[in-house]
Amino acid sequence: MSVLTLRLDGPLQAWGASARFARRTTESAPTKSGIIGMLAAARGMDRGDxxxxxxxxxxxxxxRIDQPGARVRDYQTARHQITKVSMPVSERYYLADAVFVAAVEGEDELVDLLDAALRAPIHAPFLGRRSCPPARPVRLGVHHETDLPQALRDEPWQAAPWYRKNTTDSPPSH
Structure with missing residues (x-):
């Protein structure tokens, strides 16, 4: 078994919560479905595969939550450019300035395939929604012959310098 670790760091993130009508919420941490979607897109997989x-x-x-960020609300209005008809008002929630280390564990061959896909993605990775690009490359690395908890312990703290300086939080224990 191998583990692929990912740094999820960007100005905004939004992770698969309820999306009823014009209200789109976010969880406080990345979801498995969001990460699976990102990996599938990097591989160029079809939704029907x-x-x-x-x-x-x-x-x-x-x-692992390295920097929890803050929940923010974006209130959106729009009007159709041609017909001038107002579109429904939309509320979208995001996490601002959050940093996470996510990890997936599986068979060596599959993990290596996903690692290669992140090195040269067919579709660019996003942090939950297309409007949320990562600030840095997502891929941290592959850990062979280890398990999920150990791989997360082995990854350095990814919090931003300003957060480290201004927080009483401590880095994840090793």
Missing amino acids: DTELARLAALRFAV
């Missing part, structure tokens, strides 16, 4: 999606869904998943 049930066999490959099942392989990804079988991966073990964990996340």
Whole structure:
């Protein structure tokens, strides 16, 4: 078994919570479905590829919160440019300035395949929504012959310098 670790760091993130009508919320940490979607997009998989999606869904998943960020609300209005008809008002919630280390564990071959996909993605990775690009490359690395908890312990604290300086939080224990 191998573990692929990911740094999820960007100005805004939004992770798969309830999306009812014009209100789109976010969880306080990345979701497994969001990470599986990112990995599937990096590989260029079709949504209907049930066999490959099942392989990804079988991966073990964990996340470490290195910098919790703050929940923010974006209130959006729009009008159709041609007809001038107002579109529905939309509320979207995001996490601002959050940093996470996520990890997926699975068979060596699959983890290596996902690692290669993140090195040269077919579709760019996003942090939950297309409007949320990562600030830095997502891929941290592959840990062979280890398990999920150990791989997360082995990754250095990814919090921003300003956060480290101004917080009483301590880095994750090793």
